[in-house]
Amino acid sequence: MKRDDFLFEIRTEEIPAAELAGARQDLARGITDALSDERLAPEDVESYATPRRLVVWAKNVPDRQPDRETEVLGPPAGVAFDADGKPTPAAEGFARAQKVDVSDLAIVESARGRTVAVRRTVPGRAAAEVLCEIVPRVVGALTFAKTMRWGAGERPFVRPVRGVLALYGGRVVPMEVLGVPARGSTVGHRVLSNGDVPVAAPSEYLQRMRGAYVEPDGEARRAAILDSARRLAAAVGGRIDADADLAAVLADLVEWPGLVRGSFDASYLELPEEITTTVMRVHQKFLPVRGLEGLLPYFIAVMDNAADRRGFIAKGNEWVINARLADARFFFREDSRETLESRLPELERLSFQDRLGSYAAKTARLEELAEAIAEAVGRRDLVDDVRTAAKLSKADLTSRMVREFTDLQGVMGGIYARAEGHSESVWKGIYDQYLPQGQGDDPPREDAGAIVSLADRFDTLAGLFRIGRLPTGSKDPYGLRRAAQGAIAIATARKWRIDWSPIARKALSLYPAELPGLDPGRAFAELETFFAERLRNAIERAGSSYDEASAVLEVGRWDFADAAERAAALTEARRRLDFRTLVLAFKRIRNILESEALPDPSPDLYREDAERALAADFLQARALLDDLVKGRRYSEALETIASIAPALDRFFVDVLVNAPEEDVRRNRHALLAAIRREFTKIADFSEIVVEK
């Protein structure tokens, strides 16, 4: 059996940058799995992507499937052959059906005993033949956020397909993908290369592409971009912010990672930095250049070209950025002529959501919620500030800056509030209201911002849940998961250990009773489940296992910060202490007790030493535990709880829990119930998974 490489390149019109990585991985995995299923597994697989091509290079693929032995069973031997060993009509019929001679029939041992069979060797198919089948199927099965049709409009894909290169060893694999036949050549860079680029063998591909100004390796493009950017920035005494995200996006916008530096009018540096960097990064995808004292009037831009031969590219980009900054400055100046307060009436006309009314209505709710949250977290002193911040929090949505640069919502509000002389608490409260933006992002810097952010999140969640717009597995257009995750992150970061359910209920109640959709009770139930799922995610992401998260959530789910702390303590304690005995005991207790309501145990009903010993240990532990739990010293509390395990174990061995005497039985149940009640304040240990 020989092995050779298989190279596949599907060439398209520009694929959106956000889809590229996923498409590359899915294609590689799809082809690898399909080859393995066909017993042609490659030894290694590499994959590449540029906006105009997806590439898979499967190394050392066997040139042929291994032969396969098949066996078709027929009638039992006793029926197929008579006493003299001659074949019967049964045998003849079977042989005919199988298109073989009776003399080719074999006798095998099967589940039915000695059976007649036809054995065949199915020769393995050639790799090229199999590839012609599986590759088009894998490509057709790729999924994208959006697909489109083109030309006659028959076959959808992410973008129109323009060419296919498929080589096995040195030969073209004659497949057809989405109506395009494979060839042994491809094309290079759209403007820097002319005509076909023939590829004689898979091992040649990378070199040939680089010679045609295409760098197929996204990682290499990204590294080249960062590298050149640093040098270009250093040449003017600056550096670029380590902007991994932007560099990754830029790498997926070009086939050849050229870079160019340009400058803009230094007078724009008088604008707040947030504006200048947003205009550069979000709109133009430029990398800003920073000096020791702040931004420098330069930018670094990526170009899908090797060099800016006539200087047009730098000039063009400079013209654009100066125009955009002029726009921004115009908007900033126009906006600064009005106060945030004076914008409030316009919020009546700005819709928050079809059924949930305007931003003016939202603002009114936010003021109420912010006040309630401030009181709940013990910052009554901030009530005035958060009400002000809440009232002004959405005013910037009517500003020119935010209408043009929606990323700057909140930030512009904060900047304008600061310029108007509002207190730091108020302007930072507005500025930070949308934080955290995603996982791993920082929460608001101060309490006022945290309160405003929480109010906004609870209000949005409550409203959308009330009208039944719950997120599904694949669709979350209002970003409700992020909203809830952020709320949990804020509560945890600020260590606000309160039960948030009253705030959730209040948020739901601030919407009109007649709002069509779910009634507040049902909406609350959904919200509770939703928050619990997000809390579980947060706990598991922090390192707890699924069952530890369950144990902790079983006991309390509306105090996010506390749940996170309990989970961390439990996970850490479980590594140190032996919980196995304890867990098994609690599972047993759960099974015994079901849902009886029981009073405290009576000492005079104890009969055995083991139950007295358990009771004594329990009383001692309970006294300690109260203080520890109140003080949230969860690690020590867990140690105390674990210390009762031997007595519990002894109890189950020596004592018959379901004693014949009614009162003794009930008392033993009562003792176990008391133990469970006290000891599951941190976590429900019966949820933990252990081997028996």
Add this chain to the structure above:
Amino acid sequence: MLTLQRLIAELLGFWEAEGCLIEQPFDAPVGAGTMHPATFLRVLGPEPWRCAYVQPSRRPADGRYGQNPFRVAKHLQLQVILKPSPEDVQEIYLRSLERLGIVAAEHDIRFEEDNWESPTLGAWGVGWQVVMDGMEITQFTYFQQAGGIDLAPVSAEITYGLERIAMFLNKVDSIFDVPWTESLTYGEIRQSEEAELSKYYFEVADTGLASLLLDRYEAEARKALEAGLLIPAYEATLVCSHQFNVLDARGAVSATDRVGLIRRVRDLACACARAYVSNRGGTPVPVTEPEPATAI
């Protein structure tokens, strides 16, 4: 210097040579070249079609009294429809730029994802903004649906922003400095019109009238459709669309109204689309043999 006038002539000449019928601008206010019947109706149905035309595009809310160097209430689009979309459509487009003296290898030309949608027309497409040296110069779309109907074959829609391209090629800082001819600028022709249009749309326009016109032309569109008159019906629909824009510019559309109004115009557009597809509105349509798969 490439004047605006020459720019238009060169592009229309290029697309004429590519087999496009040169249409004339739609003769009533519309927001985009897409709304012209030569696009909206002709992309429907199976017949092949190639056209190009300039379309002044009226967006009242974008008016800036002739004071903003980039934004105007009325701008010029050059609209091209290629149906079915040819295999080498991107290359053809790049050749059109060459016609304007733009040598691709000397620039950074990228196709960056941008999918276009028009809720009022029940239309959407998938494609890109063509970005040249950082500047968006063309909307390049594979039309997927119009009037709520999936399109087959699919049309390529190429929409050039003429003033932008002219500003960019002439490196002027303001739209009003764009040379319309060698001796007259864009500002000399249009700046005072912009000031007047802006004042009208933001301060003077009678919102009661706009509302009334919207309601009455909606009824008129339905009446025309019932009488089997597709073009008058579609023209009435476009009046509704424009009056909606007028109301919007005056700030007279509340949050809840907006959704309802868009739906009403969309319903009209979809009715027109269905009428076109079912009997081509009674007007004869040039039925030619479908183009072979390998394009010009």
